[in-house]
Amino acid sequence: MMKQVLVDMDGVLADVYSQFSRLELGETGTVIDIESLYGKLESEAFPNYEKHVRSTNFFRTAPVIPDSVGGLKYLNEKYNVLIVSSATEFPDSLKEKVEWLNEHFPFIKWQQIILCGTKNSIKGDIMIDDHPKNLDYFEGKKILFSQPHNMYMVKDDCTRVNTWQDIINIL
Numbered sequence: 001m002m003k004q005v006l007v008d009m010d011g012v013l014a015d016v017y018s019q020f021s022r023l024e025l026g027e028t029g030t031v032i033d034i035e036s037l038y039g040k041l042e043s044e045a046f047p048n049y050e051k052h053v054r055s056t057n058f059f060r061t062a063p064v065i066p067d068s069v070g071g072l073k074y075l076n077e078k079y080n081v082l083i084v085s086s087a088t089e090f091p092d093s094l095k096e097k098v099e100w101l102n103e104h105f106p107f108i109k110w111q112q113i114i115l116c117g118t119k120n121s122i123k124g125d126i127m128i129d130d131h132p133k134n135l136d137y138f139e140g141k142k143i144l145f146s147q148p149h150n151m152y153m154v155k156d157d158c159t160r161v162n163t164w165q166d167i168i169n170i171l
């Protein structure tokens with residue numbers, strides 16, 4: 001039986017930091033240096049976080065993380081892939097996230113998409129996520145995808161990856 005891999009969306013497939021930066025630039029004209037945001041959650045890093053994350057099309061128009069299309073295609077042929085995203089905090093995001101996946105990752109079937117609240121009860125063999133709070137509850141292999149907010153975290157029970165190429169190299 002193929003191993004089950006849980007793949008997060010925001011910060012692993014969807015480049016939300018770029019999306020927030022783009023919207024912040026449009027809102028205030030401020031260019032945000034991503035490296036200056038290391039160690040800060042999105043809600044701490046972006047002054048207009050609440051407004052933008054709840055705005056129409058925020059999730060629908062998010063840029064794709066580099067190499068994630070090819071990387072997910074690779075995983076999808078080798079593993080039982082499930083896309084697991086905490087989406088219900090932002091109710092409007094559910095439709096947008098499904099449409100976004102259909103556009104960028106058309107090889108992912110609807111049966112593979114789990115939009116949920118917390119991820120604590122979701123089971124699998126391997127989990128790829130950028131938030132340690134999600135990985136902490138997981139019982140399988142934990143892969144921490146680098147994002148500005150987790151750059152300074154040391155997590156001995158996680159394997160850190162910086163790119164999708166890193167994921168392909170280890171899975």
Ligand SMILES: [Mg+2]
Pocket residue numbers: 008009010011012129130131
């Ligand atoms: Mg995430």
